[in-house]
Amino acid sequence: MALRELSPAEARVLAVLVEKQHTVPDTYPLSLNSLVAGCNQKSARDPVMNLSEAEVLRALDELKSLSLVVESSGSRVSRYEHNFPRGAGVPSQSAALLATLMLRGPQTAAELRANSERLHRFADISSVEAFLQELAEREPVRVVRLPRAPGAREQRWMHLLCGPVDASVAAGVPAAASSAAAGAGEVAALAERQAQLEAEVGELRALVERLYQELGVSRA
Template structure:
C-alpha cells in the first residue's frame, strides 16, 4: 500500500535525510548514491534549508535505518563505504514531478507555487506556474485508497500576495497558527528586493560621483549647504 502519513508520519530527521537524497540524486548525480558522511553534510547545509539542522552521524544513520524499513531508501555497495539512495517515487506512489515538489517542501519549508517553480530549476523545469499548481492539486486531492493527501494549502499570511503550500509527510499541519512562519517564507523575496535596491542605490551613487567629478563639484556635498 502507498505511504500513508496519517498512519506513520515521518520524523523531521527522516524527512531531511530523505529529501537530501532526493536533491543530490538530481543536482550532483556524479557523487550519488551518497555515503553516510555525504548525507550528513547535505542535511546540515546552511543554504536552501528551512529549518537549518545539525544532525549527527548517529541521528542520520537512525533515520536511514527507519526509512529503509519503509522502503523509502536502500543501501548499495560502491567503493569502500556503504552508499544510500532513495526510492521515494515508488514507495509513495507519485509521479516524478510531484516527487520534486514534495522534496523541495521537505527541504525548504512552505512555499508558494511560484517559489516552488523557481526552486525546482535544478531538479525539474516546470513549464509554468499552472503546471506546478496542477501537480500540487493532485497531491492535495490524493484519495484515501492511495494514502490520502500529501500537501495542504496554508491560509494566506498577512501581507502576503500568494498562499503557501506545505507537505503532510510529517503529519498534519496546524492551520490555526500560521503566524510563526508567516514572515519567514517571504524573507527570501524580501531579501532579494533589498539587495536589488541596494545595488540600484550604489549605481546611482556612482553616477552622482562621476557627474560631480566632471563638473568639478565635491562629491557628497549636502544639498543646500553653504
C-alpha cells in the same frame, strides 16, 4: 502500503537524497558523510538542522524499512539512494515538489517552481499548481494550501509527510517570524521586570536614607 508519518530527520534525509541525485549526480548515491553534510547545510534549508551521524543512520534504517531508501553494496563505503517516487506512489514531478517542501518549508507555487528547477523543470506555474492540487486531493493527502499570511499576495503550500502542520505555520506565520515574535515578547517582559526592580531599589534607598536621618547617624 500507506506511509506512516515521517520524523523531521527522516524527511530531511529523504529530501536530501532526492536533491543530490540531480544536483551532484557524479557523487550519487551518497556516502554517509556527504548525506550528513547535505542534511546540515545552512543554505536552502528551513529549518536548518544539526543531525549527527547516529541520527542520520537511524533515519536511514527507518526509511529502508519503508522502502524509501536503498543501500548500495559492493564498495568499502556504504552509499544510499532514494526510492521516493515508487515508495510513496507519486510521479517524479510530485516527488520534486515534496522534496523541495521538505527542504525549504512552506512556499508559494511560484517559489516552488524556482526552487525545484534543478530537480524538475516545470513549464509554468500552472503546471506546478496542477501537481500540487493532485497531491492535495489524493488519498492520503500529501500537501495542504495554507491560509494567506497577512500582507501576502499568494497562499503557500506545505507537505504533510510529517503529519499535520503546526498552528503557527497554518496561520501563515513563518517559523522565523514566530520565533522573532516570541523573542520580542521575552525582551518586553525582561524590560518590564527590570523597571520594576529599579523602582524597588529606589524605594529601599529612600528608606535607608530616612533611617539614617532619624537615627542621627552619618553615612560613612
